[in-house]
Amino acid sequence: MAKKGSKRKRDSVETPSPITEKNLHLIIDTDYHIGNQGSMPFHQIYNELRDGQVPIDKKEREVWDRVKRSGLPQIVARPAILPYTDMVSFVLDRIGSDGCVLMKDKFVLISYSASNFQKMYRLPVPEANADEKFMDAFMTEHESLEEWLKEWWADEDRFKVKAIRLYLVQHFHSAYRDTAVMLCRLFGEKNCNLFKREWTPIMHVVVEEGKVMNWANILAANLLSAIRKYKDSVKGHEPPFFMAAYVLDLICTTVPFPELNLFWKPDTLAVHEMF
Numbered sequence: 630m631a632k633k634g635s636k637r638k639r640d641s642v643e644t645p646s647p648i649t650e651k652n653l654h655l656i657i658d659t660d661y662h663i664g665n666q667g668s669m670p671f672h673q674i675y676n677e678l679r680d681g682q683v684p685i686d687k688k689e690r691e692v693w694d695r696v697k698r699s700g701l702p703q704i705v706a707r708p709a710i711l712p713y714t715d716m717v718s719f720v721l722d723r724i725g726s727d728g729c730v731l732m733k734d735k736f737v738l739i740s741y742s743a744s745n746f747q748k749m750y751r752l753p754v755p756e757a758n759a760d761e762k763f764m765d766a767f768m769t770e771h772e773s774l775e776e777w778l779k780e781w782w783a784d785e786d787r788f789k790v791k792a793i794r795l796y797l798v799q800h801f802h803s804a805y806r807d808t809a810v811m812l813c814r815l816f817g818e819k820n821c822n823l824f825k826r827e828w829t830p831i832m833h834v835v836v837e838e839g840k841v842m843n844w845a846n847i848l849a850a851n852l853l854s855a856i857r858k859y860k861d862s863v864k865g866h867e868p869p870f871f872m873a874a875y876v877l878d879l880i881c882t883t884v885p886f887p888e889l890n891l892f893w894k895p896d897t898l899a900v901h902e903m904f
Contacts, residue, residue, distance in 0.1 A: 661814065671706055674705075674810075675703065676706075697839075738883065741853065741876075747845035764830055781836075791826075797823065812824070816828070852876075
């Protein structure tokens with residue numbers, strides 16, 4: 630288990646304001662907030678791991694090495710995006726239940742599929758699937774998920790089982806805290822302060838084993854779910870749309886943008902590293 634170490638300094642960024650344009654209300658999902666720490670960019674976690682800027686403490690370094698190996702930081706890292714609300718709106722208006730964006734001639738312009746996410750983020754090959762079978766097997770082996778949560782707590786004496794099964798991320802040890810934040814984004818949760826109890830098996834295999842999960846499938850399912858909820862909302866009363874950066878990423882891998890010098894190719898960098 631990771632031990633509490635010194636806090637890492639991070640570049641604070643200005644808290645982003647929601648953007649409203651052409652009847653589309655976006656929440657910029659490239660930064661996260663924990664407690665009163667202000668706003669910090671997701672890609673900073675990725676950059677710190679890539680550049681070896683991890684805590685000096687040996688045990689905590691080993692934990693971070695496992696998180697890096699899991700591939701999770703690769704799919705949640707994303708620099709600040711331009712507010713292309715018209716492009717996001719274009720996708721939301723045309724995407725079908727299968728994740729395909731069709732043009733008038735039924736030409737598939739973009740497919741928000743797991744295989745495309747796997748390719749554009751250059752993710753490692755999955756070693757396990759976060760499906761019902763995986764969850765059931767974990768529960769059979771570990772009767773109480775709260776026991777794991779307690780061990781990840783920075784101050785075990787202050788840990789209490791929550792009836793609502795939501796736990797404050799800020800109380801975790803640093804590696805667990807940041808992994809929890811990354812899972813919040815992957816599952817489309819706008820509030821990165823709260824960790825869901827049912828994510829405990831995934832957290833365990835990432836931080837304790839460094840196991841590569843089927844991140845692309847998880848993202849594709851959660852993104853399509855978020856889009857369905859948005860499209861099913863009453864016209865004129867649409868909720869703020871989260872996960873817009875993922876929508877834009879796949880656009881950037883499909884359509885070249887010479888004005889921005891964006892010409893992504895599958896054999897080059899992961900899409901978020903182009904920015």
